[in-house]
Amino acid sequence: MTRYSLDLSFEEFKESLSPDDLLTTVPGLYFSPRSGRVLIVEPESASWLVVSQNELGLLVERGLLAPGSVTRASQKLTDLQAGLGPELLIELERWLYRLFIRNMLAINGYGYHQPTRLWSVQKYPHYFNLHLTESCNLSCRYCRVGDSPAASSMMPVDICQKIIRRVIEEIPGTKIIIGFHGGEPLLNPECLVEGSKYAREVARSAGKEITLSLQTNGILLQKYSQLLKELNVEIGVSLDGPAVIHDRHRVFSSGRGSFDRVMAGIQAARQAGLNPGYLAVIHDPNDYLSVAGFMVETLGATSFRLNFSCYEGRAKSELDFDPGRAAAFARNWLQLVDFVLEHHRRTGVWLSIDDLNLFVAHLLTRDRPHMCYRSPCGAGNAILGFGSDGKIYPCEELVGKEQFCLGDINAASTLDRLLDESQALARVSESRKVENVAHCASCPWRRFHGAGCLNKSFEYFGDLEHGDPMCHFYRVVFEELMWRLADNPELINLISYYKKYIRVQNEWPT
Secondary structure, eight states, X not given: OTTOOTTOOHHHHHHHOOTTOEEEEOTTOEEEEETTEEEEEEGGGTEEEEEEHHHHXXXXXXXXXXXXXXXXXXXXXXXXXXXXXXXXXXXXXXXXXXXXXXXXXEETTBOSSOGGGSOOOOSSOSEEEEESBSOOSOOOTTOSSTTOGXXXXXXXXXXXXXXXXXXXXXXXXXXXXXXXXXXXXXXXXXXXXXXXXXXXXXXXXXXXXXXXXXXXXXXXXXXXXXXXXXXXXXXXXXXXXXXXXXXXXXXXXXXXXXXXXXXXXXXXXXXXXXXXXXXXXXXXXXXXXXXXXXXXXXXXXXXXXXXXXXSOTTHHXXXXXXXXXXXXXXXXXXXXXXXXXXXXHHHSOOOEEETHHHHHHHHHOXXXXXXXXXXXXXXXXXXXXXXXXXXXXXXXXXXXXXXXXXXXXXSSSOHXXXXXXXXXXXXXXXXXXXXXXXXXHTOTTHHHHTTOOHHHHHHHHSSSSSOOTTXXXXXXXXXXXXXXXXXXXXXXXXXXGGGGTOOOOTTOXX
């Protein structure tokens, strides 16, 4: 229905209706009752709505919505309106509008959100992650790299510069992000320095905007903070919270905790004029509030990321993974919502905590700014990973896994052509579309989260045919966030950083 824009108002909707229009309930709706209200979710367009039982009763009485029914309810507009007084007629029309713009109602067989408008994926990457080394000066118990033979390799400067030149010159797009990663990238300072300088020269020559970033464990920041400032490299520091938590898993090879060294590095970075971002890995779900409190009260951070540990690398042998951990993580993670609300009440400041901000954004828009929650995910279309040997992978988490290798930077083919013609990438992308993953295809939350991380699924299940091993976490979290947004509309402010990247559409606020 091309006559409907994505900013369709109630008045425009009402004027467009014809008495003979056939209104049909879209099949596959998810209904979840709670305390006199009902949450309705339309999975394919990632739309949702909370209604009272009385409001739902009006629609059921008119023969339009039938929770639990496997058949589609259809009614002509004139039949729906028959016998209603002026007030109920207006109420019904408003509910038809709300249901239509949420794709829960089709008019003459057409929904508001047409398939061609939904879930497009960018073609070429904008983020390029270079593993300057797989070596590390820590032996974190959940390290993704682990103790592989390649862990001692260092990326040569000429390979680094070749990767940088080729991604800038051969990948379409005007904005480029180069991320220096590892291992611990500061163990290869020569590559960092020469690569950073070269990247700015090539980007300037190509007329492209470039951002340089580096993720570090912080141990070497006392030595290199001033250099990073001079190179204009943004930094993220891995810090798991207060010492009692951080030192459980972020340890030196001797088993000694690294907290004091990391904090000294952060202090050096700040003194040099850097503004570090913070990333914590949570293995015990009971630590969420302690870590968040430490970030805010001790570090003075208003923006940080809290990732749960994953079954990969060294974690497989050194840490326990309880089968019920997804439920425990969801229960504790949701306490962050109250933490953020209380912080805003006291200070007037809205915290930015990924993935909390990101998930709230997913409830307000169909844009998916973060590559890990698309379908397929951003592997090969938003990101490329490069091993220290110059081999090319669809994602930095896949670096070193030969079954996912797309080629070598020394190959003659241009990178855009390599991506266009790679059968391996095409197979991976197709297999990770949410509709092609059996466990995900019928899930109500499939378009809010996608099929999850390709790498984490592969590590846990050994194939690409399964969804995310923490899928229960997402099921619980998304539904609970819907209820909380319905009760606390001010939580829309939690989209925070993502305001730049999304378009909140007309169905919010209700």
